[in-house]
Amino acid sequence: MLDVRRMQMLAAVVDCGSVTAAAARLGYTPSAVSQQVAALEKETGTDLLERVGRGVRPTAAGLLLTRHAEAIAREVAEAETALADLLAGRTGRLSVRYFATAGAALVAPAVARLRAEHPGVQVELRLADPDPLPDVREGRADLALVVGPVEHDGVRLLHLLDDPYLAVLPKGHPLAARRMLRLTDLADEPWVGSEWPGPCLDAQLTACEAAGFRPRFVVDSEDYVTAQGFVAAGLGVSLIPRLGLGGRHPEVVVRPVRSPEPTRAIHAAVRETAPPQPALRAFVEALREAAAG
Known part of the structure; x- marks a missing residue:
């Protein structure tokens, strides 16, 4: 395998026209540069430079390696710029999992701000x-929005x-005249379910248990829009999270x-264990700002 550093020294000699000038540019002694070019010639098995007066010029092989050395230098510079952009957060790729009501709100x-x-x-x-969460833990997603x-x-x-x-509540419901309700006000009402079994439904049931009752569900809609339709038809009352009341x-x-x-x-x-990702x-900061708003 060719030594890239030696190729870069060869390119400097070709560009400067002499070993002495290349050494001054690179900060080495002329002897050190000559030794590295000679080592590269040994690696390649061919002459890379020929003397012309007080200077040197590349052979065909030397010119070919010089061109590749210049291409490598450009690619390294591009890689350094790309890495700096990534570490500064100017570029990157994020995989995000979300649930519907958190999507709009x-x-x-957050994506618009980002x-x-x-x-x-x-x-x-x-x-x-x-x-x-398994997608997050195993690295298939960078972030997921969850109810916890x-x-x-x-x-x-x-x-x-x-x-x-x-x-x-239905518009004509007796409790609709109140500006605020106690959870126990709904204890004897028929309920329209708005959640799938899981942490969101658990949040409702835990609050009801703390209030001393268990809701009597007469309809399971598991969808906020559908639940409102059943409530509007007078089939019962429901609890819907604020983020789910967009329409x-x-x-x-609606009452608090x-x-x-x-x-x-x-x-x-x-x-x-994810490494820092700007x-x-x-x-995350954009999500927090959206949440605060």
């Missing part, structure tokens, strides 16, 4: 499977916001709930 504005501040960073977005708390070895949770559940049905009213307030905690999950750090 958190992910969309593109404005770091246009060279590419973001791959994918709706999360029921459990995206959840425990998963190798994954670190960064709290973004607490998303409160709001009571959704509100015209025949329902207290004592206790059902809340789901939304986190960004990242791999504990692009990922910038995206």
